[in-house]
Amino acid sequence: MREYFSNIWSGLFTVLVGMKITFKHLFEPSVTIQYPDEKPKLPERARNRLYVNMDDCIGCDQCSRACPVSCIEIETVKALPTDDLGKTSQGKKKALWVTKFNIDFAKCCYCQLCVFPCPTECIYMTETYEFSEYQRDSLNYSFVTLTPSEIEEKKDNFAKFEAEKAAQKAAAAAPKPAQKTDE
Amino acid sequence: MIIYEYLSELFGSPVLASVIQSLFPLIFLIPFALFAVWLERKVSAFMQDRIGPNRVGKHGWLQTVADILKLIQKEDITAANADKPLFNIAPVLVFAGSYLAFAAIPFSSAYIGSSIDLGLLFIVAASGFVVAGILMGGWASNNKYSLLGAVRSAAQVVSYEIPTVLVILSVVMLTGSLSLYELSEMQTSSIHNWILFGGNAPLLQKILLIPFMFIGFIILYISSLAEVNRTPFDIPEAESELVAGFHTEYSGMKFAMFFLAEYANMFAVSAIVSAIFLGGYQSPFGYLGNTLGLTWLVPIEQFLWFSAKGLFFVFVQMWLRWTLPRLRVDQLMALCWKYLIPIAFVNLLIIGLIVLIKI
Numbered sequence: 001m002r003e004y005f006s007n008i009w010s011g012l013f014t015v016l017v018g019m020k021i022t023f024k025h026l027f028e029p030s031v032t033i034q035y036p037d038e039k040p041k042l043p044e045r046a047r048n049r050l051y052v053n054m055d056d057c058i059g060c061d062q063c064s065r066a067c068p069v070s071c072i073e074i075e076t077v078k079a080l081p082t083d084d085l086g087k088t089s090q091g092k093k094k095a096l097w098v099t100k101f102n103i104d105f106a107k108c109c110y111c112q113l114c115v116f117p118c119p120t121e122c123i124y125m126t127e128t129y130e131f132s133e134y135q136r137d138s139l140n141y142s143f144v145t146l147t148p149s150e151i152e153e154k155k156d157n158f159a160k161f162e163a164e165k166a167a168q169k170a171a172a173a174a175p176k177p178a179q180k181t182d183e
Numbered sequence: 184m185i186i187y188e189y190l191s192e193l194f195g196s197p198v199l200a201s202v203i204q205s206l207f208p209l210i211f212l213i214p215f216a217l218f219a220v221w222l223e224r225k226v227s228a229f230m231q232d233r234i235g236p237n238r239v240g241k242h243g244w245l246q247t248v249a250d251i252l253k254l255i256q257k258e259d260i261t262a263a264n265a266d267k268p269l270f271n272i273a274p275v276l277v278f279a280g281s282y283l284a285f286a287a288i289p290f291s292s293a294y295i296g297s298s299i300d301l302g303l304l305f306i307v308a309a310s311g312f313v314v315a316g317i318l319m320g321g322w323a324s325n326n327k328y329s330l331l332g333a334v335r336s337a338a339q340v341v342s343y344e345i346p347t348v349l350v351i352l353s354v355v356m357l358t359g360s361l362s363l364y365e366l367s368e369m370q371t372s373s374i375h376n377w378i379l380f381g382g383n384a385p386l387l388q389k390i391l392l393i394p395f396m397f398i399g400f401i402i403l404y405i406s407s408l409a410e411v412n413r414t415p416f417d418i419p420e421a422e423s424e425l426v427a428g429f430h431t432e433y434s435g436m437k438f439a440m441f442f443l444a445e446y447a448n449m450f451a452v453s454a455i456v457s458a459i460f461l462g463g464y465q466s467p468f469g470y471l472g473n474t475l476g477l478t479w480l481v482p483i484e485q486f487l488w489f490s491a492k493g494l495f496f497v498f499v500q501m502w503l504r505w506t507l508p509r510l511r512v513d514q515l516m517a518l519c520w521k522y523l524i525p526i527a528f529v530n531l532l533i534i535g536l537i538v539l540i541k542i
Contacts, residue, residue, distance in 0.1 A: 007522075008522060008526075011522075012401075015503075015506070015507065018506040018507060019502060019503070019506050021506075022230045022502060022505055022506045023502070025229070025230050025231070025232055026226070026229045026230055027229075028229075028232055029232075030228070030229070030232050030233050030234045031232050031233075032232075032233050032234045034234070
């Protein structure tokens with residue numbers, strides 16, 4: 001009998017306690033962040049989309065080799081001795097034309113492992129995280145600053161230079177045996 | 184009352200006047216349902232520290248209108264193996280059942296659908312209609328969840344009608360009237376005349392009655408909550424166990440009918456509770472119209488008081504919904520048969536004794 005009445009009492013009392021709590025929450029400001037209108041502040045060192053500052057890139061290929069999913073593709077062409085590629089912001093001399101620098105963000109796992117080996121700190125994480133696309137191919141970003149014609153030109157130049165060099169070598173090498181026979 | 188007389192004079196025919204006057208609660212109910220759905224969402228959002236609908240109109244007040252427009256456009260699907268005639272009648276029946284109750288509810292001293300002497304009995308009987316509709320809808324859907332929900336609803340509503348009726352009986356013993364109009368007229372002029380505070384009984388009897396009236400009020404509120412299938416008694420439509428219970432298979436306007444019926448029921452129940460215990464349409468302080476000498480203002484004020492009381496109890500229903508978890512079926516039955524009914528019975532006896540003594 002005592003239990004019966006204490007049940008009734010605790011039932012009513014706990015309902016009132018619950019109602020008090022929900023009533024308090026009725027006037028509390030909401031915790032909602034209305035996403036497209038307001039954006040949450042990203043934490044420090046948040047890992048999002050990569051960016052490559054091509055002015056500083058020396059084409060060393062270290063990021064590509066560090067990538068665990070091989071999403072970075074780099075191709076380079078040696079510069080001619082006469083070419084002036086300028087210097088990086090840290091004063092390093094550039095010796096390669098970067099003819100291809102593609103990062104496929106469909107593959108990228110945002111591990112940031114490519115960022116650390118970069119000697120010129122030209123590849124880094126940005127704050128952009130809204131870059132969804134309808135086509136998977138559109139996620140393959142190209143960072144190269146040279147135009148296709150320029151790339152062709154650099155390649156041709158280098159091929160010509162190589163050919164000239166080979167010809168010189170051949171020219172230099174050909175007379176040698178003759179000289180020997182002469183002596 | 185006044186409106187009915189005016190209408191029958193205007194049209195010269197009591198039948199036409201009755202037909203037109205029977206549409207008045209609908210004019211009140213549809214905006215109310217739109218507002219209540221919006222309120223429910225807002226209250227639930229604020230209680231959970233969210234924002235709630237806020238895109239359509241200022242503070243999202245047009246959201247429910249947009250929802251209704253969406254529901255009207257939706258395809259009306261009838262499940263292939265459903266019992267089609269019953270399936271189609273059920274939502275109409277459920278709404279008709281909850282609308283029937285409004286016939287006996289006085290909105291103000293100028294308007295009551297029908298001032299029959301057995302108003303309370305009529306309302307209790309009409310609520311049986313809703314059970315029939317729910318059972319029909321759930322059974323005709325030919326869906327396990329729907330049938331389970333319908334059967335649960337029937338068991339629940341039938342059980343909880345007993346404490347409701349017992350409390351109503353105790354009030355009837357005190358007042359000697361079953362008409363809600365008379366009950367409201369009895370609780371006139373000021374707050375201490377409310378039946379919650381003993382009604383028009385002599386002072387000593389009043390003081391004795393107050394605690395038992397409070398018990399009766401709480402029992403009536405709990406069981407009325409169960410009768411309209413609101414949380415914590417929403418096992419017939421428990422969305423986490425039964426999808427949506429008896430209206431799982433309904434879509435489009437038929438679903439909207441169920442929804443409208445649910446909100447109409449919420450208001451009906453709140454109105455009945457306030458009419459029985461809290462003075463119905465009577466103001467707790469007196470009327471501005473009487474002090475200013477504008478008699479036409481009084482019925483309007485009464486209507487405002489009536490809707491304010493009804494809305495307050497609707498708000499409390501929502502408040503409870505977002506406070507309490509759902510009861511299990513056995514807990515539901517235990518609450519009714521082990522707690523509410525015995526207490527209501529003892530309460531009835533005590534109130535009967537107090538009324539009998541006539542101190």
